[in-house]
Amino acid sequence: MxxxxxxxxxxxxxxxxxxxxxxxxxxxxxxxxxxxxxxKSNSKISRGISATFDNKSEVVKLNDIVVKNTTRIDTGYQELNRVFGSGLVEGSLTLIGGEPGIGKSTLIMQVCNNLSKHGTVLYVSGEESEVQIKIRADRLNVKADNILFLSETNITQIEDKIEKNNPKFCIIDSIQTMYDEEISSVPR
Ligand SMILES: [Zn+2]
Incomplete structure (x- = not known):
């Protein structure tokens, strides 16, 4: 190393x-x-999270970029779709910010439910336990069978679980609780 x-x-x-x-x-x-x-030579991601899980960037001509059929995924909320530019784009990374207690986790859980109609959702929490998440899910009547839960703060572990479970969506709540063991400091 x-x-x-x-x-x-x-x-x-x-x-x-x-x-x-x-x-x-x-x-x-x-x-x-x-x-x-x-x-670490075996790490696919040297630092942070990449939306495409590929850290090799190449310079390309803007004119050569082919815009594939970017189907927008409905979050189930018109207002949310609107701020995302009429829905979520595959391969994209979105950061949701806001004051503590404003209801981000509640909103995200409801979005989880809607996204599960399009594929498996992996919900990673660095702040709450399985039971806490389950209580919220029950309260919001979130019952989809393809929502997976992981209580973890280590990015390398999360990468590993993403590779193994191959979810269509991954939600990380919250990003500031996560840490990368390749960086020797504590979360900032
Ligand atoms: Zn600065």
Whole structure:
């Protein structure tokens, strides 16, 4: 396992190969901290989550990009479809933000139910137990048989479960509770 040092802005997460006095991301001064990154050769994803689970990016001509039949997936909520640009796009990654207690988990559970009509949904929670999730699902009358649940915060473990169960949708609640063991620090 090779080890490398990178620098992260502790305010906004900006990453740099060298220490910077002022962060180009958030303009804070002296916000950079050093972190060790362990590079595992068998990992498909070196850092973070990629929507396509493929970390090889190539430069392509904009004119050569073929727009495939992008069928939009109905979330079951007109308002939500509207903010997603008339539904979810396959292979896309969406971040839902909002104040604590605003009802994100409730909304997501209801969306889960609607998405399960289109394929298997894997719901990953880093904050709540199986029982807590089940109580919410029961309260919201979410009963689909193809909703899977995983209580996990380790991204490598989640990747592994995604590969094994091959869900059509994966919901992660919430992203800030997740950590990557290839980065030696605690979740920010
Ligand atoms: Zn910053």
């Amino acid at each position: 090779a080890s490398d040092v990178v620098f992260f802005c502790k305010e906004c997460g900006y990453e740099s190969a060298k220490w910077l006095g002022r962060c180009p991301g958030c303009n804070n001064w002296n916000s950079f901290v050093e972190e060790k990154v362990n590079k």
